[in-house]
Amino acid sequence: xxxxxxxxxxxxxxxxxxxxxxxxxxxxxxxKLGPYSLPxxxxxxxxxxxxxxxxxxxxxxxxxxxxxxxxVSALFLGLLLGLSLLEAxxxxxxxxxxxxxxxxxPKRPATTxxxxx
Amino acid sequence: xxxxxxxWEEHFxxxxxxxxxxxxxxxxxxxxxxxxxxxxxxxxxxxxxxxxDIFVEGSKHLEAGWATVQTLLLVTSSLFVALAxxxxxxxxxxxxxxxLLVGMGMGLGFLGIKGWEYWKHWTxxxxxGEYYRLEELPVRGGSLFFTLYxxxxxxxAVHMLVALGLLGWLVWGAVSGKYTAEYHIxxxxxxxxxxxxxxxxxxxxxxxxxVE
Amino acid sequence: MNPSAGSxxxxxxxxxxxxxxxxxxxxRDHKRIGVMFLVLVILALLLGGVFAMVLRIELxxxxxxxxxxMTYNRMFTLxxxxxxWLFMIPAIPSAFGNFVLPIxxxxxxxxxxxxxxxxxxxxxxxxxxxLFGMLWSGADTGWTFYTPYSTTSPTAVAPILLGVFxxxxxxxxxGLNFITTVHTLRAPGMHWSRIPLFVWALYGTSxxxxxxxxxxxxxxxxxxxERVFGVGLFDPARGGDPVLFQHMFWFYSHPAVYIxxxxxxxxxxxxVCAFSRKNIFGYKMIAASTFGIAxxxxxxxxxxxxxxxxxxxxxxxxxxxxxxxxxxxxxxxFNWVATMYGGSIDLRVPLLxxxxxxxxxxxxGMTGVAVATxxxxxxxxxxxxxxxxxHYIMVGAVLMAFxxxxxxxxxxxxxxxxxxxxxxxxxxxxxxxxxxxFLPQFLLGNLGMPxxxxxxxxxxxxxxxxxxxxxxxxxxxxxLIGVYLLWSLRYGRVSTANPWGSSGYEWYSGSxxxxxxxxxxxxxxxxVHDYTVPEAPRVY
Numbered sequence: 001x002x003x004x005x006x007x008x009x010x011x012x013x014x015x016x017x018x019x020x021x022x023x024x025x026x027x028x029x030x031x032k033l034g035p036y037s038l039p040x041x042x043x044x045x046x047x048x049x050x051x052x053x054x055x056x057x058x059x060x061x062x063x064x065x066x067x068x069x070x071x072v073s074a075l076f077l078g079l080l081l082g083l084s085l086l087e088a089x090x091x092x093x094x095x096x097x098x099x100x101x102x103x104x105x106p107k108r109p110a111t112t113x114x115x116x117x
Numbered sequence: 118x119x120x121x122x123x124x125w126e127e128h129f130x131x132x133x134x135x136x137x138x139x140x141x142x143x144x145x146x147x148x149x150x151x152x153x154x155x156x157x158x159x160x161x162x163x164x165x166x167x168x169x170d171i172f173v174e175g176s177k178h179l180e181a182g183w184a185t186v187q188t189l190l191l192v193t194s195s196l197f198v199a200l201a202x203x204x205x206x207x208x209x210x211x212x213x214x215x216x217l218l219v220g221m222g223m224g225l226g227f228l229g230i231k232g233w234e235y236w237k238h239w240t241x242x243x244x245x246g247e248y249y250r251l252e253e254l255p256v257r258g259g260s261l262f263f264t265l266y267x268x269x270x271x272x273x274a275v276h277m278l279v280a281l282g283l284l285g286w287l288v289w290g291a292v293s294g295k296y297t298a299e300y301h302i303x304x305x306x307x308x309x310x311x312x313x314x315x316x317x318x319x320x321x322x323x324x325x326x327x328v329e
Numbered sequence: 330m331n332p333s334a335g336s337x338x339x340x341x342x343x344x345x346x347x348x349x350x351x352x353x354x355x356x357r358d359h360k361r362i363g364v365m366f367l368v369l370v371i372l373a374l375l376l377g378g379v380f381a382m383v384l385r386i387e388l389x390x391x392x393x394x395x396x397x398x399m400t401y402n403r404m405f406t407l408x409x410x411x412x413x414w415l416f417m418i419p420a421i422p423s424a425f426g427n428f429v430l431p432i433x434x435x436x437x438x439x440x441x442x443x444x445x446x447x448x449x450x451x452x453x454x455x456x457x458x459x460l461f462g463m464l465w466s467g468a469d470t471g472w473t474f475y476t477p478y479s480t481t482s483p484t485a486v487a488p489i490l491l492g493v494f495x496x497x498x499x500x501x502x503x504g505l506n507f508i509t510t511v512h513t514l515r516a517p518g519m520h521w522s523r524i525p526l527f528v529w530a531l532y533g534t535s536x537x538x539x540x541x542x543x544x545x546x547x548x549x550x551x552x553x554x555e556r557v558f559g560v561g562l563f564d565p566a567r568g569g570d571p572v573l574f575q576h577m578f579w580f581y582s583h584p585a586v587y588i589x590x591x592x593x594x595x596x597x598x599x600x601v602c603a604f605s606r607k608n609i610f611g612y613k614m615i616a617a618s619t620f621g622i623a624x625x626x627x628x629x630x631x632x633x634x635x636x637x638x639x640x641x642x643x644x645x646x647x648x649x650x651x652x653x654x655x656x657x658x659x660x661x662x663f664n665w666v667a668t669m670y671g672g673s674i675d676l677r678v679p680l681l682x683x684x685x686x687x688x689x690x691x692x693x694g695m696t697g698v699a700v701a702t703x704x705x706x707x708x709x710x711x712x713x714x715x716x717x718x719x720h721y722i723m724v725g726a727v728l729m730a731f732x733x734x735x736x737x738x739x740x741x742x743x744x745x746x747x748x749x750x751x752x753x754x755x756x757x758x759x760x761x762x763x764x765x766x767f768l769p770q771f772l773l774g775n776l777g778m779p780x781x782x783x784x785x786x787x788x789x790x791x792x793x794x795x796x797x798x799x800x801x802x803x804x805x806x807x808x809l810i811g812v813y814l815l816w817s818l819r820y821g822r823v824s825t826a827n828p829w830g831s832s833g834y835e836w837y838s839g840s841x842x843x844x845x846x847x848x849x850x851x852x853x854x855x856x857v858h859d860y861t862v863p864e865a866p867r868v869y
Contacts, residue, residue: 005203007200007203010196010199010200010203011196013196014192014193014195014196017192017195017196018189018192018193021185021188021189021192022185024185024188024322024323024327025181025182025185025327027327028181028323028326028327028329029181029182029327032329033329034329037327037329041323041324041327042320042323044323045319045320045322045323048192048316048319049316049319049320052195052312052315052316052319053312053316055199056195056196056198056199056308056312057199057308057309057312057313058202058305062140062144065141065508065512066137066140066141066144069141069144069145069147069148070144070147070148070151072148072540073147073148073149073151073152073540074151076152076155076540076541076627077151077152077154077155077158077159079627079628080155080156080159080544080576080577080580081155081158081159081162083576083628083631083643083646084159084162084163084573084576084577085159085162085163085166086642086643086646087576087631087639087640087642087643088163088166088167088570088573088640089166089640090640090641090642090643091638091639091640091643092640092641095572095638095639095640096167096570097167097257097565097568097569097570098167098168098257098258098568127437128436128437128438128442128514128845129440129513129514130514134513134514137512137513138440138441138509138512138513138514141508141509141512141513142440142441142505142506142509145504145505145508145509145539146501146505148539148540149501149505149539149540149542149543150543152539152540152541152542152543152544153543153544153546153547154547155543155544155547156544156547156548156551156577157547159573159576159577160562160573160577163570163573164568164569164570167568167570168568245558245560246555246558246559246560246561246562246564246567247559247560247561248559249567256567256568257567257568258568260561260567260568261562261567261568261569264560264561264562264567265562267560268551268554268560268562
């Protein structure tokens, strides 16, 4: 190897990752973001993933197909997640697992209790 | 079967091509690993949509502070594994083995904390499926949260064990001088696997421990 | 035909350079691995075929015929499991793909030969576990393992689930190997625009295999956990959602249809060119439609769940997206027909299978558009109409292409030619038998006969008898093929290097090929299937 790369680049990425981890923790436990907490924490996780992939996994050095494999697989994860959620959200109340508020047992008058009770 | 002394395989044509093929093969494998975790993330998404409040309550039963320590451990171990690749590219075998061992130590620390957490859940009764005995949360939804918790962290822990074995094998290879500045495909590719296991945790951590 | 081609056959081939049992079991040669897979999937086909015959014999009469209702439930499950996971998914990619793909690219082997060998043993282990489950007490859930029944069924579902989970890894490895091989091991001169369409088809298949198979593996593992450890993730009593299982299951199992059909389409493309003596019509369109099918196929899984409690909005979206598949399939069919048009047709047995394939594909595809229509599917769902539809499009297509490939590449693999007349008889019997078996089932379904039922009203008997008669023809055809192919291994006419005069790249090697495929580095100077040059390509 002709030129010796310094290790400080890696350490710099690591510092950013640590800071982001602490930020996630503070956001999640100290500052209550409510509905924004999920997008915020997921956004930070994506940024961290990109940093790890690009620099620790040396994706910056790779070209072509090797670069797109991981994003493509994430896309398919999103596909299953997205369409399943979309379907779950548009379902009628009765078809949801949490949808039935009353017992499904038929309500019989007391005189017709099933035998054996 | 020929006895190989050279790690370079002839059917690739060139060394550069063998590097390329190994990288591509590993990235494809990593892609399939992402899809292996997909079901659990989708299950998480759908059930969190159905039982939002129970997920918030369930998350409070987990140790967010310790999980942050675990995250820091993994992120730091990733740094050391990245350094291992950096050093072996310069042919410094001893330094490579050393940083890999440090990374492995942190991975073991991670699993130690995980084991302690599991033990706590065991005593508390926050267990998946039919073993669920936690009384603060209803079985409907509550047991699903803990099922997903154990499946996600459990699958992740299994991957950690595999990755630790892989790193151990790399340490052995580096110490015995198998890897040089020219040939170090296993270190590069094995490192990728470790980082991916780390990346899974980056998502599992906020999803399970920081629900609100 | 090229009379001089025979002289350049390699004397040392992959078959005779080492002959010990160990040299086969531990081989890393992609050709030997392909042959091993071929033997394995044919055994699976035989097993699944026996199950199918038992089913058809049982359905000869409206009441009980030869087996009990419980055995019947096990039989259709085992028929489905064996045919889908042990035969159709690995059939063309693992057997013929392994054999032909590296040769077509001018490579010496696949990228990771050791992994390739491992894929054989993973398949054997998974298949062994599945067989163990079958022999233990079978399973009666149907090949779809729907929850909650699959988590409560008293039969041996667990080993079968685990077996299928393991087989999945064999598929992933094959896909990984193919993608890497296409990217890194193309010979000089093999540009992206020259890659044979069979390879493109395998490439598209490999992408699906790598992306979708882990999802199936994991969901089956979840059911396994639910059965063995009571980890109910889909259990309604704990607030779980059984429909979620169906989402995860069909996210793989719908694209799995394209894992089966895309390589079949690739085979058809090769055979059409070779026996029409014409370059393919619309190379780019066929390659693009392969990826179109692979991609759109991922958006259509919900059409299996129209009556499962899925939202009507979801059903509408999935229904429309499903119909898009027909567009890409139609592009291919038009291109094959256009290739044959004006070609110098040489009607050999592989081309006969192609004609059968196109008929079945059109018929199955059109009924597919029909059942993708939500309102119609509510009526046809879980009737014999669906059974007939998917047997036409998936089984028919795969079987036709499998047999076309088997005959087309038989001389390539074993250096012998099969007997022409017998093979014509068998091919006509099989195509005719297939239509007779499944055409009545469309009518049965339309009359309302549900699938997986043990008994049926007496008015439906004549259609069932017709269907069983067709199945017997199929059994006869397959027996005939088995007999004459085994016979030809020893007594068949010795093949020349290129018995069809094909310009496909796989014929640049000898028949059978040399241990490392080529005796000297091949030069790909002509386009694939270029028949403007009269003489057959040189054998390297």
